[in-house]
Amino acid sequence: MKHLICQSCGLPFSGKFMGTNRNNTKNDEYCLSCFDNGEFVDHSLTMHSLEVKLVEMAEVHNEITLEEAQSVIKNLPYLKRWHMSIM
Numbered sequence: 260m261k262h263l264i265c266q267s268c269g270l271p272f273s274g275k276f277m278g279t280n281r282n283n284t285k286n287d288e289y290c291l292s293c294f295d296n297g298e299f300v301d302h303s304l305t306m307h308s309l310e311v312k313l314v315e316m317a318e319v320h321n322e323i324t325l326e327e328a329q330s331v332i333k334n335l336p337y338l339k340r341w342h343m344s345i346m
C-alpha cells in the first residue's frame with residue numbers, strides 16, 4: 260500500500276485515514292485528523308503548536324519515538340501547509 264505523508268502534521272497515514280474533500284472524494288495530501296470535508300480541522304493550528312503536540316505524542320503518550328517526532332518537526336517547514344509561512 261502507498262505510504263502517504265500528511266502535508267499538515269507530517270505524520271504517515273494509510274488510505275483508510277485520508278482526508279476528505281467537500282465533494283466526498285479522498286484527499287491524499289492530508290490525513291483525516293487534519294483535513295475533513297474540504298477544510299482544515301484546526302484552522303488556528305500553527306507550526307509551533309504542532310511541534311509541541313508532536314513532542315507530547317512522543318514523551319507523554321509514547322505514540323511515536325522522540326527520534327520520529329524530531330524528524331517530523333525538522334520536515335514541517337517543507338510541507339505544503341507550512342511552506343508559505345517561511346517565505
Ligand SMILES: [Zn+2]
Pocket residue numbers: 265266267268269270289290291292293294
Ligand atoms: Zn495530518
